[in-house]
Amino acid sequence: MPDNPVTSQGASGAAKHAGSADNADILHAGHPPYLRHHFNSTEQQADTANFAMWLFLLTEVMFFGGLFTAYLIYRNWYYPAFVAGSHQLNVVWGTTNTFVLILSSFTMAMGVWCAETRRRKGLVLCLTLTFILGLCFLGIKTIEYREKIEMHHVPGFHYSLQSFLDPASNPEVFKEYHDQPLALDMARHTEIYFSLYFLMTGMHALHMIIGIGILAFMIFRARSGAYTAGHVTFVENFGLYWHFVDIVWIYLFALLYLISRHQ
Amino acid sequence: MSEPNEHAHHIVGPGVYVAILFALLIGTALTVWASFIDLGPWNPIIALAIATSKATLVVLFFMGVKYSSKLTKLTVFAGIFTFMILISLTLADYISRAWGSW
Numbered sequence: 196m197p198d199n200p201v202t203s204q205g206a207s208g209a210a211k212h213a214g215s216a217d218n219a220d221i222l223h224a225g226h227p228p229y230l231r232h233h234f235n236s237t238e239q240q241a242d243t244a245n246f247a248m249w250l251f252l253l254t255e256v257m258f259f260g261g262l263f264t265a266y267l268i269y270r271n272w273y274y275p276a277f278v279a280g281s282h283q284l285n286v287v288w289g290t291t292n293t294f295v296l297i298l299s300s301f302t303m304a305m306g307v308w309c310a311e312t313r314r315r316k317g318l319v320l321c322l323t324l325t326f327i328l329g330l331c332f333l334g335i336k337t338i339e340y341r342e343k344i345e346m347h348h349v350p351g352f353h354y355s356l357q358s359f360l361d362p363a364s365n366p367e368v369f370k371e372y373h374d375q376p377l378a379l380d381m382a383r384h385t386e387i388y389f390s391l392y393f394l395m396t397g398m399h400a401l402h403m404i405i406g407i408g409i410l411a412f413m414i415f416r417a418r419s420g421a422y423t424a425g426h427v428t429f430v431e432n433f434g435l436y437w438h439f440v441d442i443v444w445i446y447l448f449a450l451l452y453l454i455s456r457h458q
Numbered sequence: 459m460s461e462p463n464e465h466a467h468h469i470v471g472p473g474v475y476v477a478i479l480f481a482l483l484i485g486t487a488l489t490v491w492a493s494f495i496d497l498g499p500w501n502p503i504i505a506l507a508i509a510t511s512k513a514t515l516v517v518l519f520f521m522g523v524k525y526s527s528k529l530t531k532l533t534v535f536a537g538i539f540t541f542m543i544l545i546s547l548t549l550a551d552y553i554s555r556a557w558g559s560w
Contacts (some may be wrong), residue, residue: 236469241467242527242529242530245526245527245530246529246530246533249530249533249534249537250533252537253533253534253540256537256538256541257541257544260541260544260545263545264545264548264549265543267545267549268548268549268552271552274547286490290486290490293486294483294486297479297482297486298479300482300516300520301475301476301478301479301482301520303520304470304475304478304519304520305472305475308469308470308471308472308475311467312469324544342466345498354478356537371540388538416472422459434520435477435521438516438517438520439521441516441520442512442513442517445509445512445513445516446506446509446513449489449505449506449509450505452493453489453490453493453501453505454493454501454502454505454506455486456494457495457496457497457498457501458501
């Protein structure tokens with residue numbers, strides 16, 4: 196290991212243990228200040244963080260995967276109810292939100308590039324755009340939830356079967372899909388569709404809210420140049436998280452909004 | 459220190475990101491357009507195929523797996539493979555449990 200930072204670190208390590216200096220320049224002589232002392236090199240440190248982030252994302256895949264599997268099985272069991280439930284969703288809002296989220300993934304990817312190439316203003320701009328697009332997504336989701344609340348399609352005591360027992364009572368949906376009325380027992384199973392709808396989109400929205408919170412923290416720190424001095428792990432790993440949330444929505448959009456339109 | 463996982467960090471440029479952005483936007487338009495055509499059993503298959511293509515682009519380029527270390531590639535592949543085993547065996551059980559009794 197001829198030019199490894201660890202070998203040239205002996206002196207500063209000794210200084211540290213002697214307690215003779217609390218000066219960061221002496222303490223971290225020969226390597227960047229953000230290199231933790233238990234790593235051999237910045238590359239190893241970055242690889243380790245990347246690996247750990249992916250392991251976390253795999254647990255997230257399993258978490259959302261369980262919800263997707265439950266959705267597929269219940270859709271097989273109560274197929275007419277799930278088709279009728281799906282027809283109550285607004286494809287225009289769903290499509291708009293898909294575009295918004297894909298754009299936010301792009302601005303996030305550009306943010307990672309800005310951090311890697313040390314563009315402070317570019318990074319702040321990209322993170323701010325991602326933040327705003329994330330809020331747009333949640334705003335549109337709120338409009339959709341509000342519609343469901345007004346139609347009494349939120350599972351619980353106030354759940355209404357009217358749209359499924361008498362589809363013509365909801366002319367906007369009826370003129371598009373011409374749904375046949377469902378029998379009472381099948382109509383009741385639409386509540387399972389909406390339970391899964393709220394569970395899946397709700398968990399997704401929770402991930403968005405957490406992401407937006409972290410974005411606010413990152414914008415604050417990025418303004419003082421925290422991520423544009425070479426240490427970009429936090430921005431890169433947050434990017435992975437944000438893109439993962441985007442992927443979850445890509446599948447949610449297809450499964451909840453699109454696949455039952457002609458059944 | 460020249461083990462295979464000690465790689466120089468690859469920076470993906472804006473050109474790639476813009477190209478992927480347009481591919482994803484076109485994919486979204488395509489999947490919505492396809493959902494307006496009645497293709498019978500093919501509607502879900504096409505929607506999921508397009509969703510998977512879009513997800514693959516995001517993983518490879520936005521998440522940079524294409525340019526990452528072998529360890530990351532193996533991790534991602536192993537995770538998706540395990541997930542596919544779990545979901546396909548579960549669904550196979552539901553499809554075949556009552557086999558022959560209808």
